Structures are given as structure tokens and as C-alpha cells.
Amino acid sequence: MIKLLTDLIDRDSFEPAYVQLVNIIRKHIASGAFLPGSKLPSESALRKKYGVSPMTVRRAINILIEKGIVDTIQGKGTFVKAMDLGNFAFQLNELQSIFSDREKTSIKLLKVNLAFADDQIASKLGISKGDRIINIRRLISNNDEPIILNVENLLYDPLRPLVESEMEVTNLGGLLTGNGKTDLKKGEFTIEAAMLHEEESKVLDAPPLAPAVRLEHVFFDFEDQPTSWGWFICRGDRMKFSTKVGIWE
Amino acid sequence: MIKLLTDLIDRDSFEPAYVQLVNIIRKHIASGAFLPGSKLPSESALRKKYGVSPMTVRRAINILIEKGIVDTIQGKGTFVKAMDLGNFAFQLNELQSIFSDREKTSIKLLKVNLAFADDQIASKLGISKGDRIINIRRLISNNDEPIILNVENLLYDPLRPLVESEMEVTNLGGLLTGNGKTDLKKGEFTIEAAMLHEEESKVLDAPPLAPAVRLEHVFFDFEDQPTSWGWFICRGDRMKFSTKVGIWE
């Protein structure tokens, strides 16, 4: 059974025509009117049907492609895709949602140390063993319950001493984007399952060897020099990531 | 110091003009010519500079916005963004890269059971306790090393019996997209840290209580009826996710 695309573009709407067109097509796919594998009406058909220009149709279809909902084959047509892994991603933004109330999230500075780089730190930061670094430990709590331990090793630059405001970040975003500094160009994150060490479990008030999530990070400045290496370790029962694939609505 | 955007659009290139423009601007931002917070040349300036139409400039800038590299404020201009969490996502595609050689990945069917739904399964699949379901266990190995255990509970539909081909999926993608079936509309995934149970550790040939990654999934058909609930459990030392943020290249 093939349903027709009956909705029309509302020219007076605050929504641009291309957005309306995306939603109309999405809705029809979601309803099962166009099953995976089937062909959408051609662009010129859509153009006539909705009274819009080629560029507007094209833009709508480009958005559907980016969303992983359809695929196009030049000369053949536009086809509905089956649900797939393409758009299958865990947003780290979801992490913040574990904090029931963002106002009740606090970040406590446990320790700030001027130290010397060991082999591992030197390798991660691209410096020599024995070079000076700053080691920071922070504890992130929610409702006075400790949740995440953060360890960070910063390049020590005598010309640009750490100001207090950079250490006392009060929100997670700030921590993860590199302490609110805007001179960072890029970063790399790795997430893996781990167990809490003895020491970590004490700080986090959890049983030792409990499942944990470890999120490692390296930040680079605009000279592509690594300036910060560290990790967040979190009780596994407090951190889950969820994601949806396919057509939700 | 403000560098000029010196590159030109190559009209004979196989790359569309808008892609070239995206890369030119990206390159300049990456080089530090435009630092976070600074304003890009206006769209009309870019139009004149590169001899392209307004739509082409617009399209390039839209792409930079989607990539999280710039932000626009109507009436003011286009500004370089600081690295942020926006585009911070772990692609599950990365999962497949743990398999050094995709050809050496095998999926073995351990068990297929016709069973009755318990409370939990009934609730997940939106059916009643005692309704019939199919329980499947699969073992995913790489180079003969067991890596992932998969448990899946399928709605039993006497009108659509499971065909063998649906059970014997030979690639990870097939498993994760719902056994190659194209009548699935959407799915939901949750990932969390866990520990291997006694039974799981035996199957996976790993010490019990070892760190593990648990990936739970539910799939829905076009009637929004859940048809499959299950999970993948994997040795933590075999599964890591990596992602990059900011401007790499």
C-alpha cells in the first residue's frame, strides 16, 4: 500500500520550507508508507507536488541523507535506508544527565602538585622524562555523593602559570573542554570498562574492584602540542550511555 | 596576526566548490589564522573573494556549523567556536575495528530455545508473562578467541517463523542492525560497565569478575512493537571506543 504525501508547505510558518519538507517525508517513512528499500518520489515530482524550487528539495534530501534515513543513487533515485549503524553514536552529552540536578553538582579540588614527568606522562605529553608537570586531582560529586574522580597532568609552562580560575572549574563541560581555555585546538577521548583500584574506591566511597568507566583524554593546542593528559574514573552504576537509532518521534 | 585566505577554488576539480571552500576555511582555522572567538570574513566577502554564488558560500558555512567548527549570529557574523562537547560522540562503528581481520571474525550459534517470557522479558517486549519467546545465544570470536557473548530474546510470531538465515548472521553489522531484517524501524542502545558473571567468564575464557562492557539493545518494528531485547557482553580489555573532537588533520 502506497500512501500519498498529502501535507503541504505552510508559506507563513516560522519553519523554513526545507525543514517542513524534511518532516513531511520523515513522517511518511515513519508511518510505514515508504518501507526500507523503497524509492521516494523523484526530486522533480516533489518539486511539483510542493511547489518549491529544486534547491529546496535538494536541501531537504541532503538533510535526510545526513540523518541516515535515505540514500541516493545518481541516475536512479532516492531510497529509504534500513536502520543501520551509521548514526549509531553515544553522545557524551548524555553523561551530564546522570546528575539529577545540575546545581547540586560540585567539583572539589583534591590536590594540585608540581611534579616531574615519569615515562608514561612524558610520552603522552610529548616531553622528556623529568620535565616539570602539574598534577591535579578533582572529585566530582552530586548531592554530596562522590561520583567521578578526575586526574589530569598538565604541561607546566612558566610563562603561562595556571590561574586559580582554571583549576576551580565548577561545571563538567568546562572540565571536559579543557578548563574553559579557548586555546585548545583538538582532543582525543577513549572510553573503556575498568575496575576501581583500592585508592579510587576509597575516594569514591564504593567497594573496591567494582565496575567502573574510565574516560581518558588528551588535549592539544594550536601548535599540535599535547598540553593535558588525564582521565575520569566513575562508578559504573552511575554512568550509562543511551542512544537511539532509526526513526523516532 | 591575521592571515589571508589565499587558496582559490579549482573549477576543474572533481571536488565541488562548496567542499573546497569548507576545506579552505577549515585549514585556515586549524592553522591558527582564525582563533576561537574571532570573526570570519562575511559571506559577501567570501563570495567576492572566491567568485562563487551566495548559495555556495552558505552551503559551505552550513557544513562548518554542522561540524561544530563555527557558529553564526544573524546580523553579526560567523565566529570560530572553541572546542566543545557538541560533536563528542563515540561511534559504535569503532567497535568493529577491534577485530584485526574482519574475515577472521566468526559468529557461532550456542543455543536457540523456545521459552516463556519471565517478568523482565515480558516488560521489555511489551507482552505478557508466560508468552512464548525465542531465546538465542551467540558467541562472537576473532581468530578463534571468544570475545563477545550475545543474548537475544525475540518475540515469537507463529506467522513469521525465524528462518535459519536470520539466526546465522555472519557479521557484526547484521547482528546489531537486527539480523539483517529490514522491517525494523528503530532501536535503542545502552552501554555500561559491568563485570563478567561466572557463566559468562567461562564462555568468554576470561577470569570471573573481570571488567566487561555490556551493550543492551531493543528493536522495534514499524508498528512500534518491540520485537527483540538482548545484550552483548564483552571482555573490557577487548573493547575500547575512541573519538576525536575539535579540528584534526
Added chain:
DNA sequence: AAGTGGTCTAGACCACTAT
């Protein structure tokens, strides 16, 4: 040859921000 996706133009019009 006819139909499909895909890029691009040159201008129009609007909304917002600065001055």
C-alpha cells in the same frame, strides 16, 4: 532520449545588528 540525482548561478527578499 528521457528521467534521475547533483552543483551552481545571480539575484530577490527577509530578519537582525550596528551606527
Added chain:
DNA sequence: TAGTGGTCTAGACCACTTT
């Protein structure tokens, strides 16, 4: 008023697939 982002048009031209 002048400059900015933002949408949209009506057609041109190209590449590819089907008949």
C-alpha cells in the same frame, strides 16, 4: 542606513541509469 546572516527561486548545466 548599511552590513550581516538566512531562505528561496527558476533555470542552467552536468553525470549517470534506464529504456
